[in-house]
Amino acid sequence: MTGRAVVKGIGHYLPERIVPNAEFEATLDTSDEWIRARSGIERRHFAAEGENTSDLATAAARAALDDAGLTPDDIDAIIVATSTPDLTFPSAATMVQSKLGMRHGFAFDLQAVCAGFIYALCNATALIQAGQAKRVLVIGAETFSRIMDWTDRSTCVLFGDGAGAIVLEYQDQPGGTSDRGIHAVDLNSxxxxxxxxxxxxxxxxxxxxxxxxxxxxxxRHAIEKLTSAAETALEKAGFEGKDVDWIVPHQANIRIIQGTAKKMGVPMENVIVTLKDHGNTSAASIPLAMSVGKARGQIKEGDLIVTEAIGGGLAWGAVVLRW
Known part of the structure; x- marks a missing residue:
């Protein structure tokens, strides 16, 4: 038997306000067509005034706990991947802990920008395999709308706000490639x-x-580095591109997503894409896309998934897991 960190539940949250591309036309030299052609984005969500990263993270956490059939009492640790915390300190994770009514365990933030959720999965897996925690709530949450330069059309149209969360749980598995859970991680910076x-x-x-x-x-860096990380993680786990059921990529740019899938030899029909509706939500984009993919009926138990991301640093990485 092999102990693995297995996905027990997943959920996400998006702010109520939806911002279509056309909204930028009034203040920028841009258009819906220009944004869609260069990024694949059609709309994104922006947090409301007074709605902070920890609020988004808490809502996603509750959805993941509901999906897992668990309560905060069942969680040992919380990791929030974010580059846009509410305050310099304390961590957004401890704020989520408080809002969930969790009075035990530990919580901390992790910052690796768009690759943050990949890094957080690795840390959560290590905690579980070390016996430090049985269940870890891993959250990616961002309010990137708060750090945009609204005069820079090359960046401000690309990003959105949101949160996604998963519950990772220690489970004994048979010890082979059919095991559920995280099989391999590759981190780089x-x-x-x-x-x-x-x-x-x-x-x-x-x-x-x-x-x-x-x-x-x-x-220029993204396709090469994302493909390399994904292939390295697959090799560590004893898989090849042909074994992959789904790629769940960081949702940054449709051309990067398409280029990485092509280089890995995985057809776009096997790639979860939510970019057009959410924009780039940085550390939130992967768990958000996973949650949407499950809700759509795409991701099913037993599917082999590769998820990869690159962000500021540069920091990048990939995770191979069986759902």
């Missing part, structure tokens, strides 16, 4: 590429800042 995607402010510099991105350069 290279700080030389900081200037390709960053926020030009922060606590130490005493400014809030806005997101800045060299889109063409990020695109």
């Amino acid at each position: 290279d700080g030389r590429f900081k200037d390709l995607l960053y926020v030009d402010g922060g606590v130490s510099t005493q400014s809030t800042g806005h997101l800045r991105m060299q889109g063409n350069q990020v695109f």
Whole structure:
């Protein structure tokens, strides 16, 4: 028998306000057609005034707990992957812990920008396999609308707000490729590429800042690095691209998603795409897409999934798991 971190439940939350591409036409030299052609995005959600990242995360957490048939009393730890926490400290995760009424265990944030959820899955799996926790609530939540430069048409039309959450649970599995749960992870970063995607402010510099991105350069790195991470994770787990039922990619740009799938030899019919409705929700995009994929009836128990993401740092990685 092999102990694995298995997905027990999943859920997501999107703010009520929907912002179509056409809304940007009044203030920017852009159009719905221009945005769709270059990104694949048609609309996104923005958090309401007073609606913070921890609120989105808590709503997604409750949905995941309901899906798992569990309560906060059943959870040992909470990890929130976010680059847009409510406050510098304490962590958004401890705020979620409080809002859920959870008075035990531990909670912390993890920051790896768009790759944050991949990093969080790895950390949660390690905690479970080390015996530190039996069940971990892993959340990706962002309010990127709060760090946009609304005069920069190359970035502000790409991002949205949202949250997704999964419950990972320790389970004994037979010990083969048919095991449910996380099979392999591949994590990477290279700080030389900081200037390709960053926020030009922060606590130490005493400014809030806005997101800045060299889109063409990020695109150039993305397909190669995402494919490499996914193939490395598959190799670690003893699989090949032909074994994959679903790719659940970070939802950043449709051309990156298509290019990565093509390079891996996986048809687009086997890729979960939610980009057009949500935009880029950074660390929230993968759990959000997984939750939508399950709700659509695409992802089913026993399916082999590869999920991958790249973000500021640059930081990137992939996870192979069987649902």
